Amino acid sequence: MDFTVILQAGIASGTVLLFATIGELFSERAGVLNLGVEGMMLIGAMSAFSTTIATGNPWLGVLVAMLFAGLISQIHAFIVITLQADQVVSGLSLTFLGAGISLVLGEGLSKAGTVALLPDFSIPLLTLIPIIGKIFFTNQSVLVYVGYLLVPLSWYYINRTRPGLHLRAVGEYPSAADALGINVFRMRYFYVFVGGMLAGLAGATISLAVSPGWFSELTTGGQGWIAIGLVIFAQWDPFRAAVGAYAFGALRRLILDIQGPLVLLGFANPFYYNPYLGFFLQMLPYLFTVVVLVIGSREAMRKRIGAPAALGNPYVRGERGK
Amino acid sequence: MTDSNKLPSGQTRIDSIEMRGITKRFPGVLASDHVDFDVKSGEVHALLGENGAGKSTLMKILYGMYHPDEGQILLNGKPVSIASPTDAINIGVGMIHQHFMLVPSLTVAENVALGLPSSRGPLTDLDRVSKRIVELANIYGLKIDPSAYVWQLSVGQQQRVEIIKALYRGAALLILDEPTAVLTPQEVDEFFVIMHQMVKDGYALIFISHKLHEVVEISNRVTVLRNGKKIGTRPTSETTKQDLANWMVGRDVDFAPDRGKVDIGEVRLKLENVCCGNDLGTPGLREVCLEIHSGEILGVAGVSGNGQRELADTIAGLRKTTSGRVYLEGRDVTGLAPGDLTDRMLSYIPEERMRDGMIKDFTVAENMILREHHKHQFSRSGFLKLKDISTHTDKLIAQFHVKTPSQETLAKNLSGGNIQKIVLAREISRNPRAIIAAQPTRGLDIGATEYVREQLLDQRKRGAAVMLISEDLDEILALSDRVAVIYEGRIMDILPRQNATRERLGLLMAGVHPEEKAPA
Numbered sequence: 001m002d003f004t005v006i007l008q009a010g011i012a013s014g015t016v017l018l019f020a021t022i023g024e025l026f027s028e029r030a031g032v033l034n035l036g037v038e039g040m041m042l043i044g045a046m047s048a049f050s051t052t053i054a055t056g057n058p059w060l061g062v063l064v065a066m067l068f069a070g071l072i073s074q075i076h077a078f079i080v081i082t083l084q085a086d087q088v089v090s091g092l093s094l095t096f097l098g099a100g101i102s103l104v105l106g107e108g109l110s111k112a113g114t115v116a117l118l119p120d121f122s123i124p125l126l127t128l129i130p131i132i133g134k135i136f137f138t139n140q141s142v143l144v145y146v147g148y149l150l151v152p153l154s155w156y157y158i159n160r161t162r163p164g165l166h167l168r169a170v171g172e173y174p175s176a177a178d179a180l181g182i183n184v185f186r187m188r189y190f191y192v193f194v195g196g197m198l199a200g201l202a203g204a205t206i207s208l209a210v211s212p213g214w215f216s217e218l219t220t221g222g223q224g225w226i227a228i229g230l231v232i233f234a235q236w237d238p239f240r241a242a243v244g245a246y247a248f249g250a251l252r253r254l255i256l257d258i259q260g261p262l263v264l265l266g267f268a269n270p271f272y273y274n275p276y277l278g279f280f281l282q283m284l285p286y287l288f289t290v291v292v293l294v295i296g297s298r299e300a301m302r303k304r305i306g307a308p309a310a311l312g313n314p315y316v317r318g319e320r321g322k
Numbered sequence: 323m324t325d326s327n328k329l330p331s332g333q334t335r336i337d338s339i340e341m342r343g344i345t346k347r348f349p350g351v352l353a354s355d356h357v358d359f360d361v362k363s364g365e366v367h368a369l370l371g372e373n374g375a376g377k378s379t380l381m382k383i384l385y386g387m388y389h390p391d392e393g394q395i396l397l398n399g400k401p402v403s404i405a406s407p408t409d410a411i412n413i414g415v416g417m418i419h420q421h422f423m424l425v426p427s428l429t430v431a432e433n434v435a436l437g438l439p440s441s442r443g444p445l446t447d448l449d450r451v452s453k454r455i456v457e458l459a460n461i462y463g464l465k466i467d468p469s470a471y472v473w474q475l476s477v478g479q480q481q482r483v484e485i486i487k488a489l490y491r492g493a494a495l496l497i498l499d500e501p502t503a504v505l506t507p508q509e510v511d512e513f514f515v516i517m518h519q520m521v522k523d524g525y526a527l528i529f530i531s532h533k534l535h536e537v538v539e540i541s542n543r544v545t546v547l548r549n550g551k552k553i554g555t556r557p558t559s560e561t562t563k564q565d566l567a568n569w570m571v572g573r574d575v576d577f578a579p580d581r582g583k584v585d586i587g588e589v590r591l592k593l594e595n596v597c598c599g600n601d602l603g604t605p606g607l608r609e610v611c612l613e614i615h616s617g618e619i620l621g622v623a624g625v626s627g628n629g630q631r632e633l634a635d636t637i638a639g640l641r642k643t644t645s646g647r648v649y650l651e652g653r654d655v656t657g658l659a660p661g662d663l664t665d666r667m668l669s670y671i672p673e674e675r676m677r678d679g680m681i682k683d684f685t686v687a688e689n690m691i692l693r694e695h696h697k698h699q700f701s702r703s704g705f706l707k708l709k710d711i712s713t714h715t716d717k718l719i720a721q722f723h724v725k726t727p728s729q730e731t732l733a734k735n736l737s738g739g740n741i742q743k744i745v746l747a748r749e750i751s752r753n754p755r756a757i758i759a760a761q762p763t764r765g766l767d768i769g770a771t772e773y774v775r776e777q778l779l780d781q782r783k784r785g786a787a788v789m790l791i792s793e794d795l796d797e798i799l800a801l802s803d804r805v806a807v808i809y810e811g812r813i814m815d816i817l818p819r820q821n822a823t824r825e826r827l828g829l830l831m832a833g834v835h836p837e838e839k840a841p842a
Contacts, residue, residue, distance in 0.1 A: 173425040180407075181408050
């Protein structure tokens with residue numbers, strides 16, 4: 001087993017989680033929890049693949065995926081921002097809706113043949129750095145590099161710009177923001193849309209780059225849920241989100257690859273001879289997600305890890321500041 | 323000449339703002355009924371009234387948050403239209419809300435910059451903002467570090483940030499909505515010094531409060547509203563506290579209810595080195611020792627958030643102690659569930675009466691029996707005795723003067739004062755041995771406050787042990803036999819009432835032992 005190869009593939013697969021996590025992070029920073037990430041990712045994966053098959057242009061596929069997923073997210077936005085309904089229930093339904101739509105529209109798509117994929121390339125000079133060059137900058141998809149840029153840009157946007165300041169205010173104390181003339185409702189719609197677009201991009205990253213093709217709901221395989229867990233793990237910070245996303249991407253690859261060889265570190269590979277151990281390994285990321293969600297849903301814990309104070313609460317004008 | 327027209331912040335002063343014949347109707351309510359109100363440069367005009375008298379409505383109209391159905395607003399004699407807070411800010415009106423409009427997780431400078439255009443386009447220009455904050459702060463000696471996070475600041479400091487925020491936006495007239503409600507007496511004094519200076523410099527200030535002694539102390543003129551109508555405007559020097567109170571309520575008010583003499587009995591409630599955590603996982607109570615006797619009211623004074631909530635919750639069995647013991651009538655009740663404590667005749671009047679004191683979507687009758695519904699009196703083998711419950715409720719509604727359309731009305735549709743009366747009726751009518759009353763009059767108007775206080779005194783006379791947790795020093799001093807001061811989860815000291823001066827309590831509330839002050 002060559003660990004640099006595993007890590008290299010892990011970075012690519014982590015990029016999927018990265019986009020979805022950063023998208024959810026924006027939405028939650030504005031105070032809106034969107035549990036529909038999985039559904040939006042399916043929409044993105046399906047529409048990216050299908051558009052690319054129809055037009056032969058993967059870039060158009062990415063664009064359509066982002067717009068379609070963004071559009072779907074606005075259903076959630078309308079329900080929780082304008083109608084002030086429960087964010088958990090609405091988000092869950094969005095998952096089912098997204099899965100349903102993509103399964104119907106994607107019917108037969110898995111047999112539609114191969115598509116033009118997004119280009120892979122290496123970055124000259126940077127590839128020469130020992131180990132790191134191999135893992136991060138050699139033969140990666142263009143979207144992986146987009147991911148590298150997205151992390152610092154998101155951090156800078158949230159922490160150093162005026163719109164970012166407004167974003168934080170809206171998620172922490174919407175009535176204060178409202179009193180200062182910031183349109184809380186418009187801001188929340190916007191960031192839910194951003195979250196949707198990035199989830200769509202995450203879907204497109206799967207079907208056009210990381211594991212090309214359409215395998216119905218197995219395409220995403222629950223990664224949307226892992227992304228929601230990662231937002232909590234990251235404590236709503238883009239850099240920590242990146243660490244988490246790449247670590248999980250690498251873990252996914254490792255779990256797949258560790259079951260291959262007959263001999264592991266000089267011993268008979270238990271994961272090869274006992275497939276049940278493999279299933280157990282595959283369960284780990286989801287187990288982690290459940291644990292993080294349980295911890296993250298405790299009020300006291302949320303305060304301690306710095307969750308946006310208004311997360312999950314609809315903003316009603318004229319109610320006392322809380 | 324132009325210079326004299328400027329305020330120290332560089333803003334042009336507002337000579338006068340006049341509201342004429344302001345009328346505002348809400349469905350079913352006339353919130354403001356042809357009210358005239360005006361304020362001039364260089365004065366503090368106090369606006370007094372009970373809850374629902376129309377103070378907030380009037381000020382929200384001035385600040386552009388509501389639109390009046392009738393009437394007009396004149397700025398320096400010329401009509402203006404104020405359609406939104408932005409309009410209000412543009413003509414120089416600023417508002418300090420009762421609940422601070424500050425984002426705790428942002429810095430002072432970030433809070434001030436919120437919603438304003440930046441000289442660097444999409445990027446923030448916090449350095450420039452910080453410089454201007456320091457300039458403005460220096461004019462009034464408000465010490466503020468622009469890079470501090472708001473959550474690190476004391477309540478008094480947060481209020482200064484609010485003032486600076488308004489000045490930064492060019493306010494020449496400030497609406498101060500109950501600004502002293504959250505301050506210690508010392509902070510109130512400091513705040514009044516700032517107000518005096520601002521008035522001298524030519525600002526116009528509107529001071530909303532229901533603390534009469536403060537209104538008498540700080541204002542030049544006072545206007546009283548009742549039920550949406552203006553009762554009158556007078557120079558403050560021509561009125562007294564008692565006049566204003568009677569005006570507000572529309573009848574004679576008894577301010578210092580007769581405490582009477584009650585013989586103190588045995589120890590009913592005792593806390594021994596009680597510690598517990600708070601919601602953030604840091605210590606909430608530290609080694610608290612207290613004793614409350616039968617026939618005694620122990621006041622617990624302190625600035626909000628110093629462990630009062632944890633103290634009440636712990637005794638009521640809603641929060642686990644990490645160490646220490648709680649005794650009720652000599653028996654160890656540490657760690658007992660709230661239901662067991664109820665059966666041992668402990669009553670609890672919680673601070674968040676809408677959340678912890680009742681079930682909003684239950685009827686008045688159902689709320690009346692929340693504590694005792696499982697007793698024979700109200701249920702038999704799982705079935706409620708509806709007739710008995712109804713009789714019981716009728717009796718309590720009459721006895722406690724609850725104003726409700728019927729027993730079947732949902733609690734959430736009643737006013738705050740009536741909701742508190744239901745809680746009181748339920749908790750007191752069982753003749754408890756000990757009562758924990760947490761902020762029992764917060765948010766109530768004078769009439770309801772008076773009533774709640776009388777009830778607590780009656781309980782004391784009956785021989786109950788009462789713990790009164792309050793942030794209102796007047797209330798503590800009016801009712802308590804002894805006063806404990808809580809600071810950062812510690813009981814700083816317990817003073818007999820006659821030794822509990824406002825000044826001494828104020829120092830203790832700020833965490834200073836008067837004896838520790840430099841013996842200069």
